[in-house]
Amino acid sequence: MSRKPARPEPVQVVKERRDGALKALVEGMPYARFLGIGFDRRGDELTAVMHFDEKLIGNPLLPALHGGAIASFLEVTSIVQLSWQTIWTEIESGRIAPEEMTPATMPRLPKTIDFTVDYLRTGLPRDCYARARVNRSGRRYASVHVEAWQDHRDRLFAQATGHFLMPQAGPGSDG
Amino acid sequence: MGERTEALDAAEKRRIAKQFIEALPFAHSLKMEVQDIGEGVAVIAMPWSDDLVGDPRTGVIHGGAVSALMDTCGGAAVMTHPEAPAGTATIDLRIDYMRPAAPGQLIVTRAECFHVTRSVGFVRASAWDEDEERPVATAAGAFTIERPKEATT
Numbered sequence: 100m101s102r103k104p105a106r107p108e109p110v111q112v113v114k115e116r117r118d119g120a121l122k123a124l125v126e127g128m129p130y131a132r133f134l135g136i137g138f139d140r141r142g143d144e145l146t147a148v149m150h151f152d153e154k155l156i157g158n159p160l161l162p163a164l165h166g167g168a169i170a171s172f173l174e175v176t177s178i179v180q181l182s183w184q185t186i187w188t189e190i191e192s193g194r195i196a197p198e199e200m201t202p203a204t205m206p207r208l209p210k211t212i213d214f215t216v217d218y219l220r221t222g223l224p225r226d227c228y229a230r231a232r233v234n235r236s237g238r239r240y241a242s243v244h245v246e247a248w249q250d251h252r253d254r255l256f257a258q259a260t261g262h263f264l265m266p267q268a269g270p271g272s273d274g
Numbered sequence: 275m276g277e278r279t280e281a282l283d284a285a286e287k288r289r290i291a292k293q294f295i296e297a298l299p300f301a302h303s304l305k306m307e308v309q310d311i312g313e314g315v316a317v318i319a320m321p322w323s324d325d326l327v328g329d330p331r332t333g334v335i336h337g338g339a340v341s342a343l344m345d346t347c348g349g350a351a352v353m354t355h356p357e358a359p360a361g362t363a364t365i366d367l368r369i370d371y372m373r374p375a376a377p378g379q380l381i382v383t384r385a386e387c388f389h390v391t392r393s394v395g396f397v398r399a400s401a402w403d404e405d406e407e408r409p410v411a412t413a414a415g416a417f418t419i420e421r422p423k424e425a426t427t
Contacts, residue, residue: 167345
């Protein structure tokens, strides 16, 4: 290592590393793919997107999104946000090369302990967005709040709070 | 009405409710099957599938898929309550995950709408895999009671 301050990394190197980690994290979750959930990233900030599909409909008469599809979207968003924050330091340290970032090399995912969903408005047949905030992240437990909207960021149609058991890393553990 | 007609009505009601639930696009895409329904109780099964897996390294179904099953089952229980609401929507639902569901096994949920007021149906539900001794998850929720138009004052 040089004693001089390191030159900032080229932007494409930084992007490749961060996007590679995010892709590995999300692609390692078949249920997220099944629901058509993707993530937009700005720096470390994630926004989840669930693209509308007919199969997500619960009530065809209204039509409205199924409560279960909404709950699933919120839980996937919470788990990805929590994992993302956990591995961020690891990603930034450059210890994992982008080509080594695959679903198999990603850390184990947090396990949901409980999850409570508030349905505030009918989910319309269009794309949904969500952002999760980790309110507490300890070594074993984490508490996450997540908000979802469709057309207007400040008109939430659902929100949820969940508690998660963090994967236990270290030798002799299956984490 | 004779007893015989009433019994037929109950069977017919069950058939219609089963058909209605299984035809909901999201319930259909998760291959949910109504095993029993009526009088504020519903039993719905969901087969294990690759699509529903949360982490392929364990093969365990994502919690969200279990939530979807619980939510559908809760709604079905409310809809068939003797107070006969015209429709229902989830107000809130809390799920507690007791243990991971065994990969490859059918998940069965039983929901009961144990109390209704004019506007709200209260539901409890549990889910099991093939080990019926230990629940995979339990849930508690509140659902709206949509009254038929002529009944509202």
